[in-house]
Amino acid sequence: MTRNEKGAFARRSFLQAGAAGAAAGLLPTRSRATAGKRAEVKRYVVLGRTGLEISDITFGSSRLRTGEEDLVAYAYDRGVTYFDTAEGYTGGQSESVIGNALLGKRDQVVIASKTSTRPSTTRDEMMSALEGSLRRLRTDYIDVFFNHAVNSVAQMSNPEWHAFAEQAKRQGKIRFTGMSGHAGHLVECLDYAFDEDMVDVVLVAYNFGQDPKFYERLTQSFDFVATQPDLPRVLEKGKRKGVGVVTMKNLMGARLNDMRPFETGGATFAQAAFRWVLSNANVDAVTISMTSHALIDEYLGASGATALVHGDFELLKQYARLNGASYCRHACNDCEGACPYGVPIADVLRTRMYATHYKDLEFARSEYAQLAVNAAACASCSGQPCREACTHDLRIDQLCGPAHSLLA
Numbered sequence: 414m415t416r417n418e419k420g421a422f423a424r425r426s427f428l429q430a431g432a433a434g435a436a437a438g439l440l441p442t443r444s445r446a447t448a449g450k451r452a453e454v455k456r457y458v459v460l461g462r463t464g465l466e467i468s469d470i471t472f473g474s475s476r477l478r479t480g481e482e483d484l485v486a487y488a489y490d491r492g493v494t495y496f497d498t499a500e501g502y503t504g505g506q507s508e509s510v511i512g513n514a515l516l517g518k519r520d521q522v523v524i525a526s527k528t529s530t531r532p533s534t535t536r537d538e539m540m541s542a543l544e545g546s547l548r549r550l551r552t553d554y555i556d557v558f559f560n561h562a563v564n565s566v567a568q569m570s571n572p573e574w575h576a577f578a579e580q581a582k583r584q585g586k587i588r589f590t591g592m593s594g595h596a597g598h599l600v601e602c603l604d605y606a607f608d609e610d611m612v613d614v615v616l617v618a619y620n621f622g623q624d625p626k627f628y629e630r631l632t633q634s635f636d637f638v639a640t641q642p643d644l645p646r647v648l649e650k651g652k653r654k655g656v657g658v659v660t661m662k663n664l665m666g667a668r669l670n671d672m673r674p675f676e677t678g679g680a681t682f683a684q685a686a687f688r689w690v691l692s693n694a695n696v697d698a699v700t701i702s703m704t705s706h707a708l709i710d711e712y713l714g715a716s717g718a719t720a721l722v723h724g725d726f727e728l729l730k731q732y733a734r735l736n737g738a739s740y741c742r743h744a745c746n747d748c749e750g751a752c753p754y755g756v757p758i759a760d761v762l763r764t765r766m767y768a769t770h771y772k773d774l775e776f777a778r779s780e781y782a783q784l785a786v787n788a789a790a791c792a793s794c795s796g797q798p799c800r801e802a803c804t805h806d807l808r809i810d811q812l813c814g815p816a817h818s819l820l821a
Contacts, residue, residue, distance in 0.1 A: 452710035454492030455717030458697045461657030463589045463613050465523050465556060469691060470716045471495035471659065473700040476776050477507040485514035488709050489522070492716075497616070497659070497700045499527035499561055500546050504779070512551035519552055525614075526550065527561035527593055532568055536577035543581060557614045557657075558587040564596035566605045575611075589613035595662055597749055597759055603647045607654055615651060616700065618662035619644060621689040621729050645693070652695040659698050663690050666770045671735045675728060680714075682732055685725035687715035694719075741766065741807060748809060751802035754790035758799060758809055761788045765816040774819075781820035788817035 454468040472488045474497060485496065496515065498507045508526060515522055528542040547553060558581065563569055569592060581587045592606050595618030606612045621627045651658055664686050672682035683701075690699050703709045741762035748758045761784070768777035781787065796810025803809055 452491055452713040453716070454494075454713060457494070460495075460523075460557075460614060460659070460697050461652075462655035463557070463657055465589075465657075467495035467523050467698055468493045468716070469698045470687065470712055471497060471698050471700040473661065473702040474498045474507040474511060475502045476702050476704055476773055477510050478503050479506045479510060482510050482514040484703055484706070484709070485511055487706050488703055489515070489518065491709065491713055493709075493713075494521065495523045495525065495659075495698065495700070497525045498550075499529075499559075500542055500549075501527075501529060501561070501783070503776070505545070505549055508546055508549035512549055516551055523556045524550060524552065525557040525559065525591070525616075526555050527559035529561045530568060530571065530574060532565070532571050534571065534573060536573045536580065539574065539577040540581065543577075543586060547586065554585055555587050557589045557591050559591040559593045559614075559616060561593050562596070563592050563594045563602050564598050566598075566602055569602060569606055569611060570609075591615055591657075593661075594618070595763075600643045600647050603651065607647070607650050607656065610654070612656060614657040614659065616659045616661055617644075617648070619648070619660040619690060619693075619696070620663050620665045621686060622665040622733060627689070627729065627733075645695070648693065648695040658696050659700055660690050660696055661700050663687060663699050663701060665732065666736055666766055672728065672732055675731050677724065680722070680724060680728075681711055682728050683711060684715040685721070685728045686732075687712065688718040688721050688725055689729060691715070691718055692720050741803075741812075747804040748799060748802040751799045751809075752790070753798050754794070755786050756788050756790055756799075756813060757784060757786060758802070758813060760784055761813050761816050762807075762809075764820060765812065768816075768819060778820050781816075787821065788813040789821065791817055 454470060456469045457466050458469050459465070460467050470493065472485065472493050472495065474485075477484065477498070488496075496511050498511050500508065502508070511524065515524070526546045528539060528546070530539060543555070543558065546555065546558075558578075560569060560574055578587070578590045582590075590612055591614035592602065592612045593616035594602055599617060603615060603617065606615070648658055664683060676682060687699050687701075690696055701712055703712065741759060752758060761781070764777050764781040764784070766777075767780060768774050791810075791814035794810075794814075796814075799809040799813070
């Protein structure tokens, strides 16, 4: 059976199971124990107008390092067909590992990579970045090439990006273009990209903690609100225009250790979080850093779902209660401009999250080093200017200084 035939079979099987589950109001619980003689992809989706068929759970590689080809192969053998990387991930190691692991399988997978640009970046610089990615990935084309970490309309409206994209498409080096983003001006940038018909795919930060529907189900005593109330609207807009939507940052900080006492019956917080995202009809797929065989098995336990199962909402609610006071909603960015020294507070706290939540100090320091302005000024500041700047009551004055000490 070819991979396409497997995808068609998986879709038919899912539709049959989904119809039965819908009659009961919820899909049945799919745990690691019951799913899992062998964890595998259960649903394939078409990525918007690209026509590319991809797994609904996809391989994120921001933390993939030399020698970890087995992780890529393990995910591929379980049906994962979309592999997301970038030139800057682990200093190029991520692309090299994916290229090595998928050699000989190129026509069976979809590869996405990215380059970071500025409003002043030239098409020649972009082409040079693309050529480097192609070499490391050991391929002559990339399926989706993203303008990476976009947080200003000027970055997307740079005419050099359009000239580069058209040239790269003509030369067969890329098939489709995209935009990725997770910072404070995300909605503004998405609106612009959709209105100007500039992208085929977007990769955006989206999780239950950014969805107003999640908070509508909580009691009035719950004391924080959705941080991106406009995000569901703009994702629907992209879907109407045929843009493929892949989401990242699906775990609201990924403080998984906090949740183990509350996970029962084999179902996990991560699976519940993925099911929440995939229950949004405007989302095609999620991407998640796959850093071990066990995590790949766990994450694929959510494949095939388009609705929550029994117990999911309680897990998500418990996570929000435990971590709401320490999680920086970096896409919120209400604190922008609060620091007189120009410290990008949300970006500093995002990189802190990689160290304290993801437990990946090397990755956190790499991301921190890329900030144009860091939090060095916080070491000698009273903290007064930003103390009340967070609309979600995070004590910024107690977080940024120690973050600099940890990451600089």
